[in-house]
Amino acid sequence: MTRVVTVGAAQLGPVARNESRSTVVQRLIQLLREGAAAGCDLVVFPELALTTFFPRWYLEDEDEKNWFYETEVPGPDTTPLFDEARRLGVGFCLGYAELTAEGGRNNVYLLVDGSGSTVAKFHKVHIPGHGEYEPDRPFQHLERYYFDEGQDGFTVWPAFDGLVGMALCNDRRWPETYREMGLQGVEMVLIGYNTPLYYAPDPTQNPLASFHNHLVMQAGAYQNGTWVVGVAKGGTEEGVESLAQSAIYAPSGQIVAQAVTTGDELIVARCDLDLCRNYKETLFNFDLYRRPEVYSRITGQKGVIRPDAPTFLAD
Ligand code: CDT
Secondary structure (H helix, E strand, O other): OOOEEEEEEEEEOOOOOOOOHHHHHHHHHHHHHHHHHOOOOEEEOOOOOOOOOHHHOOOOOHHHHHOOOEOOOOOOOOHHHHHHHHHHOOEEEEEEEEEOOOOOEEEEEEEEOOOOOEEEEEEOOOOOOOOOOOOOOOOOOOHHHHOOOOOOOOOEEEEOOEEEEEEEHHHHHOHHHHHHHHOOOOOEEEEEEOOEOOOOOOHHHHHHHHHHHHHHHHHHHHHHOOEEEEEEEOEEEOOEEEOOOOEEEOOOOOEEEEOOOOOOEEEEEEEEHHHHHHHHOOOOOHHHHOOHHHOOHHHHOOOOOOOOOOHHHHO
């Protein structure tokens, strides 16, 4: 019996700063319905899907800041999404900012199955940008001011007839993200992102944003023999242009579907999870070929440590 999961990558266009949660949730429900009509088992929404990408502003007022966080999901605004998903029998993955009872501030991704039950919650691991206001930037990227670093790492969960993992935005640029999940047999990685097209620390990278986006997800898919679903919040949001180009990547690393707009758009692919075996059991047969005994720096060391000058030069 083949294990085919039909997945929808539900790209979102811009969300205005003053857009209400209920308006955004209606947009999500529209995409969910399109997904159901296209036969989707799972519809994947982007990172921080319920609000504008607020880390572009430095907000000091606690109430103003807290407005962007959810204290319960499902809550009054998000319950209609859960109800509709349950009615349609379609699972979904939703990114949002979470404020916990203990004051924790998390950038999270929630996976919900077709019965409306929560499968898992993922906390973003790699928090990019800066932690303090930087006046010289045209806009801020204050994720390190707004979010705590996720401590749980990368887990893989049995769901949708396979093994599913999650990551958020900057996580997709790090090979460790995929390999941690690859070592748990992951068959589909869901990744939501908000990627501004202007990168203040090095604008020479700006024209390469799309190339780098595909590069990392294609490599992650291929090197671990897994499907990858990359979902953007794209377009010009509050004056900041962000990458769209949501795409679904096969275990071969090939792109099998890609968004063509920068707005709300659903792309769909039938993902045969058994295709993963082609790669997991051949070139990337970890049991046979990996050499963890010579990889100790990967987990034992954080930054770069260059070797000392060669002794023959010192003599
Ligand atoms: N949201 C997010 O993680 N965005 C980052 C921007 C990096 S520049 C600070 C990304 O990796 O796309």
